[in-house]
Amino acid sequence: MAIYSWQAPDLEARGPTLSAYVAVSSQMEWWLRRASLPIPVPVPVTALLDTGAFSSAIDSATVQHLGLRPVGAAIINSPVEREPIVTPKYQVRIMVPNLITFETTVIQGRADAEVNAVLGRDLLAGAVFVYVGYPGEPALGPPA
Numbered sequence: 001m002a003i004y005s006w007q008a009p010d011l012e013a014r015g016p017t018l019s020a021y022v023a024v025s026s027q028m029e030w031w032l033r034r035a036s037l038p039i040p041v042p043v044p045v046t047a048l049l050d051t052g053a054f055s056s057a058i059d060s061a062t063v064q065h066l067g068l069r070p071v072g073a074a075i076i077n078s079p080v081e082r083e084p085i086v087t088p089k090y091q092v093r094i095m096v097p098n099l100i101t102f103e104t105t106v107i108q109g110r111a112d113a114e115v116n117a118v119l120g121r122d123l124l125a126g127a128v129f130v131y132v133g134y135p136g137e138p139a140l141g142p143p144a
Helices: 026-034 060-066
Strands: 017-024 043-049 057-059 072-076 085-096 100-109 117-119 128-130 139-141
Touching: 017 026, 017 060, 017 117, 026 085, 043 060, 057 060, 060 085, 072 100, 100 117
Parallel strands: 043 117, 057 100
Antiparallel strands: 017 043, 017 085, 057 117, 072 085, 085 100, 128 139
């Protein structure tokens, strides 16, 4: 099993973030190839590993760059909004270093200056995630 560990010097302030890529799902890539259509280039993102998030999320710029179409919708509660909101869901592939790839459904979320993707419990539940705070070295393993 490939495990990816990295230096996260400011875990307390930023949390465990990592560089990753978001791409169209393998199924969508297959359909695009079959139709001889261009395959969008994967989008580099800074992702926060968030055990408090029920769902993984990407920002609207990533959705637009990949030309994604919703596969459904989710009703979510957000600490920013007073009422539950409806947000679209998309099928994507999230790739982190060491060839660790997750095929998953994400919701569209908001980005901030440093983070434009969230890896939530939906994805982490099937992975190995180790949070070693003292030396600032989180680690992530592939889905089982």
